[in-house]
Amino acid sequence: MRWRARLATAAAVLLGLVLLAGCWDQLGISDRATALMVSVAWHPSRRSDWTFYFPNPTVTVNSQSQIKSTQQLYTVAVAADSWASAERAAQRLLDRHLYLGQLQVILWSSNLPAQAVTTLVDAYNRQGITSKVAYLGVARASSLPDLLQASPQEVVPRLKWQHIFSCGPCEAIHLSETFWHVWDDVHTPGMSPVVPYITTTGALGHIAVYGRQGPAVIFTRRQTLGWALLTSRVTREVLSLSRGTAHYALTSVHGHATTHVAWAGGRLSVQAHVVMRGALAQAPYGTAGRPSEIRAIETATARMLLADCQAAVRQANAQHVDPFGYARTLLFEHPQWVDHPPGGGWSSVPSHVAFTVSFNLTTPGVTS
Amino acid sequence: MNQPVEPISSGQYFWIIMVSVVAGSVYLWPAYVVRLAGTGAYASLLVATGVAAGITLLQAAWMRRMAYRPYAAAMKATWSPWLGPVLTWVTMLLMLALDAAVLYLYGELLQTFFYPATPSWVTVGAIGVLAVWIAIRSLTVVARNVQFWFPLLLASFVLVLALATGDMRFPVAATPNLGVPMASLARASVATWFLYANPCTTAALMPHVRRTGRWRAGTVALAAIALEGLILFSILYTALATLGPAVIPDMTWPIIYMFSLIHISSFFVQDVGMLVLITWTIAIILHLAVHSYVAAWNVGPPVGGYNPRRQYLVAGLGFAIVAGALSVGSVAEAKVWLFQILTPVDLGWTVAVVPATALLAWWRTRRATAHG
Numbered sequence: 001m002r003w004r005a006r007l008a009t010a011a012a013v014l015l016g017l018v019l020l021a022g023c024w025d026q027l028g029i030s031d032r033a034t035a036l037m038v039s040v041a042w043h044p045s046r047r048s049d050w051t052f053y054f055p056n057p058t059v060t061v062n063s064q065s066q067i068k069s070t071q072q073l074y075t076v077a078v079a080a081d082s083w084a085s086a087e088r089a090a091q092r093l094l095d096r097h098l099y100l101g102q103l104q105v106i107l108w109s110s111n112l113p114a115q116a117v118t119t120l121v122d123a124y125n126r127q128g129i130t131s132k133v134a135y136l137g138v139a140r141a142s143s144l145p146d147l148l149q150a151s152p153q154e155v156v157p158r159l160k161w162q163h164i165f166s167c168g169p170c171e172a173i174h175l176s177e178t179f180w181h182v183w184d185d186v187h188t189p190g191m192s193p194v195v196p197y198i199t200t201t202g203a204l205g206h207i208a209v210y211g212r213q214g215p216a217v218i219f220t221r222r223q224t225l226g227w228a229l230l231t232s233r234v235t236r237e238v239l240s241l242s243r244g245t246a247h248y249a250l251t252s253v254h255g256h257a258t259t260h261v262a263w264a265g266g267r268l269s270v271q272a273h274v275v276m277r278g279a280l281a282q283a284p285y286g287t288a289g290r291p292s293e294i295r296a297i298e299t300a301t302a303r304m305l306l307a308d309c310q311a312a313v314r315q316a317n318a319q320h321v322d323p324f325g326y327a328r329t330l331l332f333e334h335p336q337w338v339d340h341p342p343g344g345g346w347s348s349v350p351s352h353v354a355f356t357v358s359f360n361l362t363t364p365g366v367t368s
Numbered sequence: 369m370n371q372p373v374e375p376i377s378s379g380q381y382f383w384i385i386m387v388s389v390v391a392g393s394v395y396l397w398p399a400y401v402v403r404l405a406g407t408g409a410y411a412s413l414l415v416a417t418g419v420a421a422g423i424t425l426l427q428a429a430w431m432r433r434m435a436y437r438p439y440a441a442a443m444k445a446t447w448s449p450w451l452g453p454v455l456t457w458v459t460m461l462l463m464l465a466l467d468a469a470v471l472y473l474y475g476e477l478l479q480t481f482f483y484p485a486t487p488s489w490v491t492v493g494a495i496g497v498l499a500v501w502i503a504i505r506s507l508t509v510v511a512r513n514v515q516f517w518f519p520l521l522l523a524s525f526v527l528v529l530a531l532a533t534g535d536m537r538f539p540v541a542a543t544p545n546l547g548v549p550m551a552s553l554a555r556a557s558v559a560t561w562f563l564y565a566n567p568c569t570t571a572a573l574m575p576h577v578r579r580t581g582r583w584r585a586g587t588v589a590l591a592a593i594a595l596e597g598l599i600l601f602s603i604l605y606t607a608l609a610t611l612g613p614a615v616i617p618d619m620t621w622p623i624i625y626m627f628s629l630i631h632i633s634s635f636f637v638q639d640v641g642m643l644v645l646i647t648w649t650i651a652i653i654l655h656l657a658v659h660s661y662v663a664a665w666n667v668g669p670p671v672g673g674y675n676p677r678r679q680y681l682v683a684g685l686g687f688a689i690v691a692g693a694l695s696v697g698s699v700a701e702a703k704v705w706l707f708q709i710l711t712p713v714d715l716g717w718t719v720a721v722v723p724a725t726a727l728l729a730w731w732r733t734r735r736a737t738a739h740g
Contacts (some may be wrong), residue, residue: 016497019490020649022483038374055565107587128480133631166633180629181537333539335406 030057036073036159037105039140039148040086040120042112050086052098053148055156072150083123100127103134104162106179107290109141110197110218114210117193121183132180135165138208138216139198143353149203156331164204165196166346173225174233175204186210187336190327192316194227209316209323217319219312226312229274229305229357230324232256239278241300248297249282250361261330263342270353272328276305279362288363309355317350326351373507375578378588380511383518384573384658385592388566388599389420391518392655393470395477395623395648397563398604400707403617405556407541408548409604412556417597419557419715420564423722424593427571428586430726433733439666441566446729447583453667455721456568460663462714463567464685467659468692469706470562471495474652476699477621481628482645489694495649496690498657503664503686505680507576510661516655521654524647528640529602531630542608562711563600564593565718569662595646615702660686 032176037053053057053073076093080086091098108120124130139147151160165176175196185193197206197218207224208216229235237253262269280288281296287293316323331338376384403411406619434442443452474495475488485493485547502513570589607622610629616622664682669675696702 009504012497013501016494016501019494020498021488022478022491024486024490025483102407128482129484130626132629178629184537184611184615187618188612328538332538332543332612335545336547338614 032099033094034099034102039144040108042109047081051075051077052090068341069150069152072156100130103131107137111215112139114213121154125183134179137198138195143200172237173228190331191325192321192323194323209321211321222308223315225259226308230257246284250278251281253278261326268351272355274357280363298359298361302357306357313353373576375576376511380515381577382588382592383514385589387514387518388569388658390563390596391651399619399622400559401556405548405552406613407545412560415557416560422592424570424589426722426726430569430729431574433729439572454667466710467689472693472702474695492702494692498653500683500686502657503661503682521647521651535629539609541612542605553588558712559707561715565714566583567663572662
């Protein structure tokens, strides 16, 4: 009897071990359609256009040289009014199981209103298996198809945009945002979510900021630089400066901002101290070695950056958005204000920001 | 039929106490406490850990006074031959109900993050079978299993937590808030208790710890509780600094979500999902194994090395947990049961019975000494 009991126990344990592997979810790789990108083009009067991008399964190491870059991805386009119905509609057009666990990039059109953004990110976030580290981007609806074409620079399953967003040294200003950052920002009081905006030429360099309602507020290049200075996101920017007839170029411009936020006089009062440094890469021959000249360049650069910071804050206040997260910082420090904000909500509160910008210049190179 | 129990070392006792608290259910935490107390949740953690430490000390003192006799016998001697087992049964049944809720939620977690197409009864049942398989063995085998696996699990958990610190966005959000109303703090402290609820494992196994070690069993148990408190503190800090106090309350499994954000740029390893899955599943199997083992030990036949009746009882208790887990309807229902009904009841029961037991034992021995 004893050995029979042992056999039964062993069989039960083996069954348990096998079942713990989740047999129902076992699918061959050829039975899965792994989406790498999704784009959403919003239309005010009809359902949005959703396009799922999949890697062409015939791309192998051997076939790479024969397959054109335009054939590396195939798409499934559907019209749907929600994430769930888009998934279902795409699944109908696929002969394999749609899988979103490896999604790398989600792009949506810049006309997508803020409420729709909230609905979209919430629906995506509710699912446990979707990738929360996918990168987000905003572009004009008309330019989405061109932007998402496979690039000859990359071979699937790597994507151009995934590479651009994850390439630290490629970014002069750190603009890339992962999905979960934006979802977290959407639901954290005192913060207007920020998503990088891609121009029609396919360049990064702007941000799209979402207020409580309406489409994204697109910051200009200058306002974006000011925002980046105030949020310590400038990592290796290049600046040009003219003084009279002399032209200068500064490289490796980077630094950080220290911020103190308080509630004073019925508005957010912010003291921001931006400390930047950079290297002089171009100057009229023989002038860069003079300390007085260096000081003058430093002052002029600091003044230029100060104006950028002011432009960013002015735009944020005019549009009633807070892409800097100043109110969020204050609410983290005073959690009781989340439910009882001093002086009514945050969205209409203009920030009063007092800046100091300092700039330190180094003069590397073989000539002065 | 009964053989003497082979004692366990104080090291094994330490790991068993560690796995009997926190390990099985920490994945649910800290969403509910952050909802109640925001960044004041640290204080509730401190209170719950303090209560757990106090209960541990009282159980150790009671066992010392009872001359380290087996738990069931000690309860009978302290209360009465019929009241002792009744109190023990109530404690064990509360534990089974808590474990059932925890196991159900774990099954839902696996389905949400790892196996969307696999029915959750499959994973819940498989975990139950494996837990029973370990728990029907002798104390030494259970102890050795825990001693082998738990340090590995702890190490991998610490590794994953260390990787998760790379995603911390706003340390200022994790600053403790001292202005939380006392009522919210008290409710959050109560809600934290389920992590520390164990079926008197500290007292039940204390008589079987080898007393040749450097440390007394009570000190070892206290150290285990303190270490668990430290782990919970690190989890709370990392979660608050990563996600912020605004979104954590609305998440069902904030820690798993946080771990799903870890992305490693290396050729072989990119995500730590598999590590988290294996670590947590083994942790919950060991957690349930220790609980059903100790519960059967406390309410079952007289303690012995091998006793088939005890094995049946362990299997019965283990499968009762699985049956309880399978009878839960939804995640929302399980959370209400866990946080709003079972945990407060278990805390009230523990805080009433354990000190009363210790006091009564003290009073009885004092009277016996006075008479003697």
